[in-house]
Each structure stands twice: as structure tokens, then as C-alpha cells.
Amino acid sequence: MKRLPVFGLLAGFFMHAAIAAESPALDDKQAFIDSLIERMTLEEKIGQLRLISIGADMPQPKILEELQAGHIGGTFNSVTRHDNRPMQEAAQRSRLGIPIFFAYDVVHGHRTIFPIGLGLASSWNLPTIARSGRVAAIEASADGLDMTFAPTVDISRDPRWGRTSEGFGEDPYLVSEIARTMVKAYQGESVAAPNSIMASVKHFALYGAVEGGRDYNVVDMSPMRMHQDFLPPYRAAVEAGAGGVMVALNAINGVPASANSWLLRDLLRRDWGFRGVTVSDHGAISELLRHGVAQDGREAARLALKAGIDMSMADSLYRDELPGLVRDGEVEIGEIDAAVREVLGAKYDMGLFHDPLRRIGAAADDPQDVNAESRLHRAEARAVARESLVLLENRAQTLPLKKSGTIALVGPLADSPLDMLGSWSAAGVAAQAVTLRQGLTAALAGKATLLHARGANITDDPHLVEYLNFLNWDTPEVVQDPRPAAQMIAEAVAAAERADVVIAAVGESRGMSHESSSRTSLQIPPSQQALLRALKATGKPLVLVLMNGRPLELGWAKANADAILETWFSGTEGGHAIADVLFGDYNPSGKLPISFPRSVGQIPTYYNHLRVGRPYVEGKPGNYTSQYFEEPTGPLYPFGYGLSYTDFELSHVSLSSAELRLPGTLQASVKVKNSGSRDGAAVVQLYIRDQVASVIRPVKELKAFRKVMLKASEEREVRFDIGEKDLRFFNAQLRQVAEPGEFEVQIGLDSQQVRSAAFILR
Numbered sequence: 001m002k003r004l005p006v007f008g009l010l011a012g013f014f015m016h017a018a019i020a021a022e023s024p025a026l027d028d029k030q031a032f033i034d035s036l037i038e039r040m041t042l043e044e045k046i047g048q049l050r051l052i053s054i055g056a057d058m059p060q061p062k063i064l065e066e067l068q069a070g071h072i073g074g075t076f077n078s079v080t081r082h083d084n085r086p087m088q089e090a091a092q093r094s095r096l097g098i099p100i101f102f103a104y105d106v107v108h109g110h111r112t113i114f115p116i117g118l119g120l121a122s123s124w125n126l127p128t129i130a131r132s133g134r135v136a137a138i139e140a141s142a143d144g145l146d147m148t149f150a151p152t153v154d155i156s157r158d159p160r161w162g163r164t165s166e167g168f169g170e171d172p173y174l175v176s177e178i179a180r181t182m183v184k185a186y187q188g189e190s191v192a193a194p195n196s197i198m199a200s201v202k203h204f205a206l207y208g209a210v211e212g213g214r215d216y217n218v219v220d221m222s223p224m225r226m227h228q229d230f231l232p233p234y235r236a237a238v239e240a241g242a243g244g245v246m247v248a249l250n251a252i253n254g255v256p257a258s259a260n261s262w263l264l265r266d267l268l269r270r271d272w273g274f275r276g277v278t279v280s281d282h283g284a285i286s287e288l289l290r291h292g293v294a295q296d297g298r299e300a301a302r303l304a305l306k307a308g309i310d311m312s313m314a315d316s317l318y319r320d321e322l323p324g325l326v327r328d329g330e331v332e333i334g335e336i337d338a339a340v341r342e343v344l345g346a347k348y349d350m351g352l353f354h355d356p357l358r359r360i361g362a363a364a365d366d367p368q369d370v371n372a373e374s375r376l377h378r379a380e381a382r383a384v385a386r387e388s389l390v391l392l393e394n395r396a397q398t399l400p401l402k403k404s405g406t407i408a409l410v411g412p413l414a415d416s417p418l419d420m421l422g423s424w425s426a427a428g429v430a431a432q433a434v435t436l437r438q439g440l441t442a443a444l445a446g447k448a449t450l451l452h453a454r455g456a457n458i459t460d461d462p463h464l465v466e467y468l469n470f471l472n473w474d475t476p477e478v479v480q481d482p483r484p485a486a487q488m489i490a491e492a493v494a495a496a497e498r499a500d501v502v503i504a505a506v507g508e509s510r511g512m513s514h515e516s517s518s519r520t521s522l523q524i525p526p527s528q529q530a531l532l533r534a535l536k537a538t539g540k541p542l543v544l545v546l547m548n549g550r551p552l553e554l555g556w557a558k559a560n561a562d563a564i565l566e567t568w569f570s571g572t573e574g575g576h577a578i579a580d581v582l583f584g585d586y587n588p589s590g591k592l593p594i595s596f597p598r599s600v601g602q603i604p605t606y607y608n609h610l611r612v613g614r615p616y617v618e619g620k621p622g623n624y625t626s627q628y629f630e631e632p633t634g635p636l637y638p639f640g641y642g643l644s645y646t647d648f649e650l651s652h653v654s655l656s657s658a659e660l661r662l663p664g665t666l667q668a669s670v671k672v673k674n675s676g677s678r679d680g681a682a683v684v685q686l687y688i689r690d691q692v693a694s695v696i697r698p699v700k701e702l703k704a705f706r707k708v709m710l711k712a713s714e715e716r717e718v719r720f721d722i723g724e725k726d727l728r729f730f731n732a733q734l735r736q737v738a739e740p741g742e743f744e745v746q747i748g749l750d751s752q753q754v755r756s757a758a759f760i761l762r
Contacts, residue, residue, distance in 0.1 A: 043070075
């Protein structure tokens with residue numbers, strides 16, 4: 001985005017004049033902020049703690065009045081420079097001219113939409129993931145945004161939870177690495193840069209562990225498990241420099257996160273050294289009444305502030321109750337000042353005191369077409385989406401398909417642009433998304449005949465249809481075909497019988513994997529199941545293209561489909577990316593970041609579970625072992641799994657030493673060979689098993705991975721360094737230790753099929 005050369009200097013000059021000529025130098029952050037706080041009234045201080053939502057309940061005249069009075073600290077849900085500029089200018093007319101910041105949920109892209117979190121994680125490629133975050137920051141900052149409520153780093157091991165789609169899967173190491181990557185991508189070289197935005201990591205903490213996978217539910221968890229499995233990604237984001245933390249809606253061991261001083265003061269600030277701003281989730285402070293820990297709004301505001309909530313999101317209790325609490329001595333002015341200091345510090349770090357219009361610019365620079373940026377990053381969107389696709393099945397080399405003959409494309413998700421975007425698609429425009437039908441048409445370019453039939457609705461359940469439409473009231477995401485189900489299936493079968501191969505685009509609409517969209521079933525909806533069975537009966541090769549935001553129950557699909565491609569919700573360029581893989585223009589390389597259970601009854605199913613005294617051993621069935629007797633034990637598709645159009649072979653694992661003496665390291669290496677006829681990328685995964693410890697340890701834990709591109713017949717050695725940090729765990733006293741003993745190193749192309757070697761830690 002272009003800027004007028006002197007604009008930032010002029011804005012900074014006038015702002016300084018408004019704040020005070022005698023203020024300390026702007027380059028002395030702490031002195032500058034302390035001086036500003038000294039000059040603020042209590043009303044102005046409390047105003048800085050308000051984060052308001054732009055909407056019908058807050059009309060613009062009212063917002064501008066509040067801003068000019070210095071009663072608002074930041075806003076969210078306002079997405080263009082044209083809309084944000086008058087609000088920032090109103091803030092500059094306040095007594096002290098303190099700027100506000102503009103935030104939004106930029107989760108997997110802003111105008112150019114990338115794959116959902118599970119899709120990004122499926123790439124197992126940190127530079128690829130970083131590119132999605134950098135493009136999102138460039139586009140969001142160009143719209144005048146300063147902060148994103150992202151990344152979402154909640155560990156999810158219960159796919160019934162609708163927000164599984166937003167995060168990066170089940171593994172603390174993989175999610176932590178992505179958390180660091182996304183924070184740095186959003187914030188760039190400097191969070192003050194005009195093309196950077198501040199990351200506010202969410203949802204702190206343990207939101208992915210809500211009981212029963214039911215959104216907003218409670219979490220009851222041992223401290224050891226909490227520290228070992230669920231907290232690491234949040235800490236990784238903090239260590240990467242995230243300027244903000246959004247606090248979760250759930251309770252933790254009986255105390256809501258928004259009133260949890262252990263979580264926010266002891267753990268986050270004292271133990272982890274966080275120095276940024278904390279933000280409540282939407283309306284969370286008033287919800288303390290319904291949690292049953294506050295008897296009224298006054299007590300809720302007091303509990304939240306004292307626990308460490310700096311900013312109240314879309315909640316009026318700070319405004320209404322804090323003045324009286326301070327007057328009556330129940331809240332000290334120093335506690336208010338501490339929260340204000342963090343808010344002002346975040347604004348300082350974002351560069352807003354130096355230039356309030358840093359990301360908004362001059363009106364003369366406003367683009368004629370606010371969606372133009374989404375056309376600038378099509379290539380990145382397509383490249384990232386291709387890496388996110390996971391090939392689950394490919395019998396008799398059904399894929400890749402030939403660009404000839406006749407292809408039948410059926411299913412309710414075959415031509416649904418809104419569903420391509422997935423949940424939390426920020427400012428993405430559905431009309432700009434490439435559907436699967438459009439992608440196939442472009443790829444075939446008249447070389448083959450493409451037949452299309454809807455075949456079924458997403459669901460025929462009227463209650464679910466009503467709910468899904470409610471989630472997107474302005475753009476209904478479930479468009480019901482009014483024809484009878486039998487008629488639609490007959491039309492799809494007729495197309496299939498004329499075709500050489502059938503592609504069925506089935507799964508969930510994006511609203512089925514969304515906030516507040518928890519499910520009791522992981523099955524593809526019955527309307528689509530009926531369609532698939534009818535297509536199977538034609539005897540034509542059946543390729544399933546799945547679109548979904550959580551692991552699904554795919555027993556029938558695995559047994560009956562000739563190929564299955566997991567595409568998640570793949571974003572703006574999803575249709576082109578899927579076509580690239582289906583026709584072999586791109587060799588799939590995605591790997592699952594989350595296990596797929598065989599049925600909902602197996603939940604939770606995750607690879608790094610704790611060891612038990614009576615383990616089930618594959619191939620050695622028997623009573624009195626840890627198993628379900630109705631179906632095979634273990635996942636349908638394991639963590640780290642994904643096929644390719646070529647084959648890879650691994651050599652035995654070689655260790656540089658049979659012993660590791662700290663603080664030294666040892667090296668594990670393996671040779672990986674592309675033994676097939678196509679070039680392709682392999683994700684080499686390193687797991688470690690602690691054989692004997694003072695507490696029960698997992699069966700294995702991911703500690704490193706490397707994505708390597710190999711030409712046909714090429715062989716390469718992949719090396720991993722193993723040191724103390726890879727062997728540490730939290731013991732019963734919550735101390736992080738590496739205990740002497742035997743460790744097994746496992747290297748594989750997924751979490752189950754591995755090669756191993758052992759060493760001793762002295």
C-alpha cells in the first residue's frame with residue numbers, strides 16, 4: 001500500500017501535540033506510557049479497557065461520540081480503511097488523542113482465503129504455512145486492521161468439537177511449531193511495520209479439551225497433563241512474541257478462564273513472562289454470572305480485572321462497574337493502571353502512537369476495489385491449498401485421472417463457493433472462490449466431457465438446515481434443492497452411468513464445522529450416504545472428494561470408494577488445487593495432523609496416548625486387554641498418514657552413538673528413497689518413546705519432522721539432532737526433567753509404520 005511521504009510524520013506531530021508537549025520522548029516506551037497514564041482520568045482509563053464490536057447495536061454516530069470522549073480502546077468487525085479512518089480521526093480528537101486499534105478474526109486468510117487450520121497443518125511445511133500468514137497480514141493491514149484474533153492453537157482430540165476445524169490438530173509439538181510460525185508471519189520483522197498485524201493467540205487455555213466435545217463446556221484436567229499436552233502451543237506463541245492473548249470461554253478445574261488468576265497472572269505473566277495485552281472472549285465477563293462464580297455484574301467485573309483480563313470484549317461491565325469498584329476501594333487504581341499500561345503498550349508496539357493512521361493511510365490512497373488484493377495472491381493460495389490435500393485411499397491407481405473420456409461430478413459440495421472458504425473466512429468473498437466444478441472445467445479445457453448433478457442436499461434434516469442458515473443469515477450456506485431426494489439421486493446415477501469415472505464431493509457444509517457446531521455423530525449426513533450407495537451400485541470407479549472441518553467416520557467409504565481425497569475446506573483457490581491433484585498435475589503430499597477414529601465410540605483417539613498395563617497388541621487379540629470388542633482397535637487413519645502417487649522407502653535408523661551424555665546431542669539418520677516413477681515429497685517424522693520413567697509416558701511423541709522433495713529414484717539421507725529438550729517431560733512435581741534411561745527413536749512416514757533404534761541417556 002502506498003503512503004504519502006510525510007503523512008506519518010505529520011500524524012505523529014499532531015498526535016504529540018494532543019497528548020502533551022511535555023510528554024517524555026516517544027522512543028522511551030515505558031516513560032511515555034507512564035506519563036500518559038498519570039494524566040488520564042479514571043473514565044479515560046476505563047475507556048481504554050473497552051473493546052467494542054462494530055454492529056447494529058453500536059451505530060456510527062454513537063461510536064464517534066464515544067471515541068471523541070476517549071471511552072473506547074479498540075474495535076473489531078470493521079474491515080475497510082474507509083470505515084476505520086473516521087473512527088481513528090475521532091479518537092485523535094479526544095482530550096489526549098490516544099489512538100484506538102482495529103481487530104478482526106483473520107484466522108486462515110483475510111481476503112484471499114487459505115485452507116482451514118487442519119488443512120494448513122496437513123501440509124507439514126512451515127514455510128508454506130508462514131506464507132499463508134504473511135499474505136493474510138499484508139491484506140489485513142492494507143484494510144486498516146492492526147490485530148488478528150489468531151492463531152487458534154487449541155489442541156483438539158475430540159472431533160465432535162466444531163472448532164476442531166480452526167486449530168492445527170492433536171499433537172503438542174506440531175501445533176507448537178505452527179503457533180510460532182503463524183505469530184512470526186503475522187507480526188513480520190516488526191509488529192509496528194505497516195504491513196504487519198499483531199497476533200492475539202487463542203483460546204487461552206485448554207478450549208479444545210471441552211468435555212464431550214461440546215462447545216463452551218467445562219474442562220477438568222490434571223495439572224501434569226495440562227502442562228505436557230495442552231499448554232505448550234500457547235507458550236510457544238508467547239515465546240514467539242505474540243502481542244496479545246485471547247482468553248477462553250471455558251472453565252478450568254472449576255474456575256472460568258476469565259476469572260482465573262492462576263492462569264492469567266501466575267502462569268501466563270509470572271512463569272511465562274508474557275508482557276502483552278489480554279482480551280476476554282466475546283461477552284465472557286458477563287458470562288461469569290451464568291458460570292455461577294459472580295452474583296452480579298459488579299462482582300464479575302471485579303473478578304475479571306483482578307484475575308488479569310485487560311480488555312473486555314463486547315461487554316459493558318467494565319464501563320458500568322469499575323468506577324464504583326474503585327470508588328468503594330474494591331479495586332485499586334493501581335490495578336486499573338496495570339491493565340491500561342498493557343493496552344497502551346500494545347498500541348505502542350503496533351506503531352499507533354507514532355502514526356495512528358499507519359495502516360489506514362490517506363483517503364486519496366484508498367483502493368477503488370477493496371477486493372482487488374484477493375486477486376494478487378491467487379498463486380500463493382493455490383500452492384498452499386495443494387499441499388493441504390491428503391490422499392487417504394487410491395486402489396488400483398485410480399488416481400490420477402486422465403483428462404479424457406467422460407467424468408461425472410456429483411454431490412452437494414461440488415459447486416458450492418461459500419463452503420470452499422470454511423468457517424471464519426474473514427473478508428473473503430464467496431463469489432471469488434473457485435469451486436470444484438470450476439476447477440475441473442478449467443483443468444479439462446474441453447479435453448473431456450464433464451457431467452454435473454447435485455445428487456443430494458447437504459442434509460435433509462429441517463432443524464439442521466435452519467441452524468446452518470442461522471449461522472450465515474445474510475448469505476445462507478445451505479441452499480436446499482426442493483426436488484425429492486429420489487429424483488436428485490436418479491439424476492446423479494444417470495450421469496454416473498454415462499461416465500467413465502465418478503467424482504463425489506461430499507462431507508459437511510462449513511457451518512457444520514464452526515463455533516457452536518458440535519456434533520454427536522461423525523458420519524456423512526444420511527442424504528449424502530444414500531447418494532454414495534446409489535453411485536457405488538453403478539459399478540463405476542468412485543472417487544470421493546471430502547470437504548469437512550473434522551475427522552469423519554469413513555468406514556463405508558474406505559471399504560467401497562476407489563479413491564478418497566481429503567480436501568478439508570481449501571479456500572479461495574480450492575477448486576483449482578483439488579483439480580491439480582486429481583489429474584496428477586500435482587503429487588499429493590499432505591499428512592493428517594489428527595487421527596481419524598473408526599467410529600464416534602472410539603473418541604478420544606489420538607496417537608500419543610499414555611501407556612497402560614494391559615495394552616492391546618496388534619495381531620495378538622485376547623481378553624483382558626485395552627480394546628473395544630465390536631471393532632478393530634486403533635484409528636482408521638493414523639496421525640501423520642497420507643499417500644502419494646509415488647512410493648517411498650526408508651532405510652534402517654542409524655544413530656551416531658548408543659549413548660547420550662548431556663548436555664551433548666546425538667544424531668539419528670535415515671535414508672529415504674523415492675522408489676516410484678513420479679517426483680514427490682515425503683514427510684519424514686521422528687518420534688521418541690521413553691521406555692521407563694517416574695510417571696507414565698506416552699507410547700510415542702513427535703519430536704521433529706522434515707518434508708523433502710525427491711525426484712523419481714532419488715535417495716537422500718535425512719538427519720535429526722536429538723538433545724535434552726527432546727527428552728524432557730513434566731513429572732509429578734510439575735518440574736520439566738529428562739530422566740536417565742533407555743529411549744527408542746522411531747522414524748517413519750506416519751506415526752504407525754516406523755523404523756526404530758535405541759539409545760541410553762546417561
